[in-house]
Amino acid sequence: MRIVTPRLVIREFQEKDIANLVANINNLNVSRYLSLVPYPYHKKDAKFWVHHNQGEARKRPRKNYDLGIELKSTHELIGGIGLCKIDRFVGKATMGYWLGEDYWRQGIMSEAARAMIDFAFNKLGLTRIDIEAFTKNIPSNGLIKSLRFKYEGTSQRCHRAKSTGQWHDANFYGLLRKDYKK
Numbered sequence: 250m251r252i253v254t255p256r257l258v259i260r261e262f263q264e265k266d267i268a269n270l271v272a273n274i275n276n277l278n279v280s281r282y283l284s285l286v287p288y289p290y291h292k293k294d295a296k297f298w299v300h301h302n303q304g305e306a307r308k309r310p311r312k313n314y315d316l317g318i319e320l321k322s323t324h325e326l327i328g329g330i331g332l333c334k335i336d337r338f339v340g341k342a343t344m345g346y347w348l349g350e351d352y353w354r355q356g357i358m359s360e361a362a363r364a365m366i367d368f369a370f371n372k373l374g375l376t377r378i379d380i381e382a383f384t385k386n387i388p389s390n391g392l393i394k395s396l397r398f399k400y401e402g403t404s405q406r407c408h409r410a411k412s413t414g415q416w417h418d419a420n421f422y423g424l425l426r427k428d429y430k431k
């Protein structure tokens with residue numbers, strides 16, 4: 250699985266990504282508002298993630314596309330984006346993403362997310378994408394709104410970040426294919 254955009258290659262994780270995974274995610278500014286990412290983040294955690302996703306890539310039908318984001322200019326892994334919990338009967342999936350701090354605010358996740366949304370609607374034929382962000386996560390809530398997801402409500406104390414042990418409220422959003430195409 251490979252999606253190419255002007256600046257990025259979105260592709261399966263590989264063994265060679267392990268060092269860059271650790272370098273980019275072993276940072277509380279990245280993992281503070283993620284549910285499942287430990288801090289500190291060790292090489293063994295990165296190895297587990299790469300091997301886990303190599304297993305997911307072999308499953309048919311595939312339910313989870315957790316992919317790496319490679320910067321074309323350096324060929325380095327700088328982040329990740331996922332389309333997960335794919336429910337083909339309902340026609341929906343859940344999107345999530347993270348980016349190394351050095352690459353923030355350059356429109357990179359907008360570029361990656363638009364490509365994944367296009368893949369979800371036009372290749373997988375889904376009709377809805379779910380996304381959620383901790384209420385305190387200003388960058389992600391901003392990005393989600395800029396992608397034209399609709400806010401659908403807030404759940405209280407529904408997540409606990411593995412990195413900090415803190416409980417969080419989360420905003421829930423949805424994007425329908427018919428609204429995205431407008």
Ligand SMILES: CC(C)(COP(=O)(O)OP(=O)(O)OC[C@H]1O[C@@H](n2cnc3c(N)ncnc32)[C@H](O)[C@@H]1OP(=O)(O)O)[C@@H](O)C(=O)NCCC(=O)NCCS
Nearest residue numbers: 279346347348353354355356357358359382388389391392
């Ligand atoms: C959330 C995250 C992926 C954003 O990636 P990014 O590449 O920096 O985002 P973009 O540059 O594409 O920004 C797109 C829009 O999002 C909003 N946004 C991004 N960062 C923001 C910030 N720090 N403050 C306010 N709005 C922000 C803005 O609307 C921005 O558009 P603009 O730059 O034209 O104003 C990045 O901050 C990150 O990886 N954070 C840590 C991991 C994480 O929280 N993941 C999401 C879990 S739900």
